[in-house]
Amino acid sequence: MASGKSGRICRVAGPVVTAEGVSPRMYDVVLVGELKLMGEVIKLVGDKTVIQVYEDTSGIRPGEVVVDTGAPLQVELGPGLLSSVYDGVQRPLPVLMEKQGDFVSRGVTAPGLDRSKKWKFKPTVKKGDDLHGGMIVGEVPEGNIVHKVLLPPGVDGKVTSISEGEFTVEEPVGTLDTGHAIKLAQNWPVRSPRPYMDKLLPDIPLVTGQRVLDMLFPLAKGGTAAIPGGFGTGKTVTSQQLSKWSDAQIVVYVGCGERGNEMTEVLTTFPELEDPKSGKPLMGRTVLIANTSNMPVAAREASVYTGITIAEYYRDMGYDVSLMADSTSRWAEAMREISSRLEEMPGEEGYPAYLASRLSEFYERCGRVNTLAGPTGSISVIGAVSPSGGDFSEPVTQNTLRIVKVFWALDSKLRERRHFPAINWLTSYSLYNPILEEWYRRNVAEDWGPLRLWAMETLQKESELQEIVQLVGSDALPEEQRLTLDVARMIREFFLQQSAYHAVDTYSPLKRQYEYMNAIRHFSDLSKKAISLEVPLDKIVSLKVRADLGKLKFEETIDKDLKSILPEMDRQFAELGV
């Protein structure tokens, strides 16, 4: 890093430090005090510079030195990102532990990428090729994927040399006629989106294996979703399930203001998990960013940008990336905290007035794109919001909902009933349904759309009938409506409820989801016929096949069972005279 001018501190108030005598650019990274704490320029006033420091400032005093690094906050992008565990400003936590012990103390720098590790590089371009920024120059095996080495955007030229072999991230693997040395790694400022060719319509679903999501409220590759929920609604389990099972090749998990113990759960369970597709460890396609709630607030603010920049880098190689930001509310609160220390005029509930634009800028960085290199890649963002007091009208939730297309409403009432995932089927929505239906029709089943509609209608009817039942009891309803209640109950208990902890039930492929819901519909159709033949509902409900339908989701043999249960259903209904 080029060393810029230096100045002196004239004021310290918590994480906000004011300096004079230094003239950096906005958002340049500066090193504060003798301890060289990392900070970022957030305001220029007269000859004074206001700096937000990423670490605790206790013991720092006026008069100490401030040094401008001359560059904005950036991350190192290159092989070695996968399986890494970083803090909010891309310092590898295992390295920090080696250097400082079990507690994170201050003033330690550690590069994001391992400097000594050698990577096997194989060029895909040759001498004389004309290259432009963002193009793929070669490949390196990394984790579960092939890491495409990209020319940094904005760098063009003709290849004058390129070689195969083993290199560290700093060694040049080739040169361009402009004199640019091609390396495995590059830096990128986190607050600027990485460029791409053009954005595409998100018309392919991100398959999650979670029945309620895929069937009722699907997310598209390149789409945006919000999971809100009061605390304890299962938000974290849901986002962890998504990291484990979604069919993105790369997962970036940003624990932003998370609990330490919960992050530990991620850190200890992920390495043990297998990627269901490749059979390799899940960590081989995962980047974890952990900035727990008691780590410095400014680093928390940066963590979300660090995450999305890493996601963009893998997108630029042509991969589907899914990014979980848990939680964006904590991120917004970090903005609020810093803003209030800057004595800025607050907007709603003390949040800065620029909250909405920061949120939309962030969500706009996702999408499915044609990359500069050619192939398409995507970033899907799932942002958890934690509304204060479970109140959805608070600014973070409201501003998020204006942007995102999918809303998975976690519901504490459902949690109380141990209905997991506690996603409310009446208040959730997905605006991707019409766009994705075509894909489902071609790839899963012709009548996926109608089946989905049937399920939604049944659930909707149930909620209307429930109101009546609350008043007069279910016995007062005609048989047919009581049947609707029972079918809805089957949809809820059999299909929507899914155990994250059960080996078989934790992941449900699309085909199985379809067959499962179809079997429930088949049961419903037969029951209707039975009722029209005046078979009492109690007899239908106590059919063995109904109970079997509920239990087969826990059996290893589920796919076979789903096939054999349809004729079995016909047989048992035939015994009732249908």
Added chain:
Amino acid sequence: MAKEYHTINQVAGPLVFVGKTEPIAYGELVSIALPDGSVKRGQVLDTSDDVVVIQVFEGTGGIDRASGVKFLGETIKMPVSKDMLGRILSGSGDPLDKGPPIIPEKRLEIIGAAINPYARDNPQEFIQTGISSIDGMNTLVRGQKLPIFSGSGLPHNDIALQIARQAKVLGEKDEFAVVFAAMGITSEEAQYFMKDFERTGALKKAVVFLNLADDPAIERLLTPRLALTTAEYLAFDLDMQVLVILTDLTNYCEALRQIGAAREEVPARRGYPGYMYTDLASLYERAGRIKGKKGSITQCPILSMPGDDITHPIPDLTGYITEGQIVASRDLHRQGIYPPVAVERSLSRLMGQGIGPGHTREDHRAVSDQLYAAYAEGRDFRGLVAIVGKEALSDRDRKFLDFAAAFEDRFVRQSKDEDRTIQQTLDLGWELLSALPVDALTKIDRKFIEKYHPMNRKK
């Protein structure tokens, strides 16, 4: 020796502004000598070339323009030693029990650094509290922070004491050392705690910090940090299993708001400072286990929800940081049920890691899920019964209704000295569930029903 300044140019609430100083460090400890000879302590909140803002811990009463201000050149440190066990200290760490001063083995920063998430070990050892509604339904594990959300007039103190008394890790002889920090509680409440500690002999394994209701509010910001620093020393230097009880966090947050207002900060919700989340996290996150260390810190903070409102900023932000919550219910309390744990609103986020084979019993998850679901269903019928009467219910529905009542009466209710083993708790759960039709037990695997259901066990 540090220089003494007589340049106080403003005193506002707990804040003292001192002009024309040499460079003073942020967070530095300050001593202020008053004209009457007494000395107050404070900490630097804001430092610049022209003015230094000091937050005074013991209140600013008696400070005048001529008072002498000394900057001590270091941030606040806590002297710690093994001999602290059995001692009663004030909210700022001075002995209150007429015992000798503590001879420090170490002096530690009270603003603890964050544990590197990578160095943390997964909390998974089941702590048996002997309370069924906790052990069975909202299991506590070692290294967890599980607050009690209570309200004024509810017996949260009794619950906390019972936990402190009965908590044990199965198969281990180690008792928990208790670090108890009282913030702004009345002297009556403090005595209640102390008496119980003495009666049960728990004091020998406890360190007590008392900041009472009439102690300066600002000292309350210090008390939990002193307690947690002590706890970290006991846990990670001396390999002890530590249970930290903090009460009452609501008073702590009130103090935080008071200081924020005095500093003329922009308030966030309900006048509480915008950084309250981060501030609370800096307390609650000081719990857990560290890889390669034997000791652990388990936290049990108590807070009273103003107006029983769980959406109030204090319980709300707390819930976002802690790993669940035990909610006390006024309804149950009115019915005379102790401990009045509102099972349906309580949660332990780390439960899944501490139960099941190797921890408690293989059927634990299934039994607790089923109890939850059946209890919720039974409670629903209560509303219906109020309108249409019990007669309108079907036979099946009535069983659920009765189940809910039995659950509260037998599972939740227990006496203050009743220490149930986890086996007793689970068996009790099965016994209650056996009143329901077997096909209604949809959350339980068939193999557990065959093994544990009373009807199969008798055979």
